[in-house]
Amino acid sequence: MSLVGKVAVVTGGGSGIGRGCAVRLAKDGATVAVWDLNGEGAQGTVDLIVANGGKAIAQVVDCAKTAPIKEGLDRVHAELGPVSILVNNAGMTGFDLFQTITEDHWDRMMTVNLKGPFLVTQAILPDMRAAKWGRIVNITSSSIQTGAPGMAHYVASKGGLMGFSKALAIELAEEGITVNMVPPGFIRTPMLEASPVDVDAYAQTMPMKRPGTVEELAAAVAYLASEDAGYVTGQTISVNGGRYLGSA
């Protein structure tokens, strides 16, 4: 699945799943712009890529704000060229019983997890339209397949991202640009480790009795970003160790 000659932007690429995706896309030959609020994290990802012989740049970008996205993209254009692969991965989580969710927290969740992908996609789409080729992969969540207690704000934001992905997939279908989703289900990352869940104990309730790795998640993203996936759009590849069989 060669991505040589492609330029990818991975949002939230400074940690966990985003780092795994950036490293994998670079291994497949793409040049990667690693966007994150956390500059050290983004640079750490770039260091890994460069150590493997790949090419990447680290950028501090708040992926939920218009001006930093524009600035970030201007630098990508100047140093790497037009973007043909976008992984909308940056996200935040939260664990709050419904009655305790504040309006501010609700708004922040929607801004980072839903408005962010909208803003980044709208900024980058002209590159893909000009090339008549593009791959957009949105990292949703297995929680939208099941619901999750204490996460109404988070699940609503990721459910919105699913609706966004399906609508955009149809709108862009004739233009050589695909839009697909990967909902992670229990992938060991800093976000999962910081959650109130006991990761190893909970894993015992799952069919494979272990959490997934970022490399396993990134493999699905790499497929959806590849030429091979050209006839796949509006779809979901669930990377969750065999949970939620039968749900969409």
Ligand SMILES: NC(=O)c1ccc[n+]([C@@H]2O[C@H](COP(=O)([O-])OP(=O)(O)OC[C@H]3O[C@@H](n4cnc5c(N)ncnc54)[C@H](O)[C@@H]3O)[C@@H](O)[C@H]2O)c1
């Ligand atoms: N780990 C899992 O099992 C799991 C499950 C379901 C969904 N997800 C989703 O996968 C994605 C990655 O999660 P992760 O587990 O790797 O988390 P993580 O916390 O390890 O990484 C998230 C990264 O996103 C960055 N980020 C957050 N807000 C940002 C913003 N506004 N602009 C730029 N960067 C920003 C953070 O700085 C961080 O580096 C998230 O969207 C998350 O909701 C993860």
